Amino acid sequence: MLNAKIIRLSVSDVRFPTSLEHHGSDAMHTDPDYSVAYVVIETDDGSKGYGLTFTLGKGTEIVVCAVEALSGFVVGKCLEEIVSDFRAFYRLLTSDGQMRWVGPEKGVIQLATAAVLNAVWDLWARTEGKPLWKLLVDMDPKRLISCIDFRYITDALTEQEALDMLLKRQEGKLQREEQMLKEGYPAYTTSCAWLGYPDQQLKQLCTEALRDGWTRFKVKVGADLQDDIRRCGLIRQMIGPSNTLMIDANQRWDVGEAITWVTKLAEFRPLWIEEPTSPDDILGHAAISKALAPLGIGVATGEQCHNRVMFKQLLQASALQFVQIDSCRLGSVNENLAVLLMACKFQVPVCPHAGGVGLCELVQHLILFDYISVSASLHNRMCEYVDHLHEHFKSPVVIQDARYIPPKDPGYSTEMLEDSVRRHQYPQGAVWQGLPREGQTVQDSADQETD
Numbered sequence: 410m411l412n413a414k415i416i417r418l419s420v421s422d423v424r425f426p427t428s429l430e431h432h433g434s435d436a437m438h439t440d441p442d443y444s445v446a447y448v449v450i451e452t453d454d455g456s457k458g459y460g461l462t463f464t465l466g467k468g469t470e471i472v473v474c475a476v477e478a479l480s481g482f483v484v485g486k487c488l489e490e491i492v493s494d495f496r497a498f499y500r501l502l503t504s505d506g507q508m509r510w511v512g513p514e515k516g517v518i519q520l521a522t523a524a525v526l527n528a529v530w531d532l533w534a535r536t537e538g539k540p541l542w543k544l545l546v547d548m549d550p551k552r553l554i555s556c557i558d559f560r561y562i563t564d565a566l567t568e569q570e571a572l573d574m575l576l577k578r579q580e581g582k583l584q585r586e587e588q589m590l591k592e593g594y595p596a597y598t599t600s601c602a603w604l605g606y607p608d609q610q611l612k613q614l615c616t617e618a619l620r621d622g623w624t625r626f627k628v629k630v631g632a633d634l635q636d637d638i639r640r641c642g643l644i645r646q647m648i649g650p651s652n653t654l655m656i657d658a659n660q661r662w663d664v665g666e667a668i669t670w671v672t673k674l675a676e677f678r679p680l681w682i683e684e685p686t687s688p689d690d691i692l693g694h695a696a697i698s699k700a701l702a703p704l705g706i707g708v709a710t711g712e713q714c715h716n717r718v719m720f721k722q723l724l725q726a727s728a729l730q731f732v733q734i735d736s737c738r739l740g741s742v743n744e745n746l747a748v749l750l751m752a753c754k755f756q757v758p759v760c761p762h763a764g765g766v767g768l769c770e771l772v773q774h775l776i777l778f779d780y781i782s783v784s785a786s787l788h789n790r791m792c793e794y795v796d797h798l799h800e801h802f803k804s805p806v807v808i809q810d811a812r813y814i815p816p817k818d819p820g821y822s823t824e825m826l827e828d829s830v831r832r833h834q835y836p837q838g839a840v841w842q843g844l845p846r847e848g849q850t851v852q853d854s855a856d857q858e859t860d
């Protein structure tokens with residue numbers, strides 16, 4: 410019920426030892442343990458909402474602390490009170506006179522804001538009995554706009570412009586929704602070519618992915634040029650000339666170095682270079698974009714773009730050709746809506762960042778909404794997919810023929826299995842207690858765990 414009062418918020422540090430097998434490794438994050446700060450809110454009528462934000466292991470405890478610091482803004486509020494003026498509630502969390510000093514709207518506090526607000530959106534969608542994408546698609550455009558904080562972006566997009574865009578897209582919405590339900594949203598895979606995977610594994614995974622119908626592949630680059638040339642050559646040869654290749658450097662280079670390095674990989678015809686340099690360097694991204702445009706290579710970024718203001722500047726400076734929203738980096742759905750609308754105005758395609766723990770589960774809702782209600786285009790658009798850790802979710806993503814099939818369960822697909830949360834809690838969960846000691850293999854410790 411909308412008038413239910415939120416009476417409790419709990420948060421857990423949940424980590425998965427993915428570094429043991431080099432899953433998720435890249436040129437800057439060589440040993441990630443995919444993790445989440447996992448939030449559960451409970452109401453006085455017994456309903457629950459689930460939210461999370463993604464981390465790489467160490468430091469998750471700091472995000473947990475920040476979530477606890479925000480909990481006072483949520484506990485005691487009715488859901489109705491929050492969603493009837495969601496913009497005000499967003500501001501309450503992000504603009505508190507004391508708390509904003511540890512942001513504002515960036516870093517750990519913004520990750521915590523995302524986790525908390527994701528739980529609120531999940532609760533709202535469950536209360537309405539709809540998957541989140543459908544809640545957004547069905548929402549009156551005025552109400553949708555009222556969830557967005559336009560402060561700092563009105564020089565790029567006004568409230569009225571955003572409303573006009575949504576109203577214009579009302580036409581054809583039903584057909585686009587039917588199309589998505591039938592065909593799903595196009596995806597690409599990053600699972601084949603993490604930086605720590607040896608060539609043999611890369612070949613094996615690529616063969617399997619091609620067999621499963623994947624046509625778009627992302628490869629990690631940036632640590633060693635000769636390795637990159639070999640790995641990109643290998644994968645281009647396997648996928649053939651007409652499939653799509655993207656490369657991702659995860660912020661490894663300086664601006665000039667990025668241009669030189671990517672020029673040397675141009676023969677493999679990547680569609681984009683992702684995160685070539687510091688995520689905060691807007692002019693740097695603009696320079697790289699300009700230099701690589703004649704080679705037909707675009708710049709993609711966003712997974713560490715911490716707020717709408719950064720995206721605004723990247724768009725204004727023509728510094729990126731692909732917008733990579735992230736469901737857990739920006740301030741939840743509220744801020745993602747702002748970025749989707751700005752990207753549409755600037756006519757830059759959105760290709761969300763996903764993967765990690767739960768990012769695919771969450772962001773599929775946003776990109777479905779984007780197609781049905783905002784962009785109405787699939788040109789040069791695809792959503793990332795990574796084949797790890799979905800088994801820990803109550804409503805895991807469904808991929809068919811390399812496309813996301815729209816989720817049907819009510820909510821934001823954020824709920825994790827209780828047993829998974831318990832076993833992976835850090836450091837007391839059974840998985841962490843049973844991790845290999847010096848001299849043991851992962852298999853030894855897995856055997857120990859089942860004994």
Ligand SMILES: C[C@H](O)[C@@H](O)CC(=O)C(=O)O
Pocket residue numbers: 432433434435438441465599657659712762763764765793
């Ligand atoms: C550390 C993460 O796995 C990162 O490499 C993910 C990423 O850059 C992507 O999926 O893109």
Ligand SMILES: [Mg+2]
Pocket residue numbers: 657659683684712
């Ligand atoms: Mg990336």
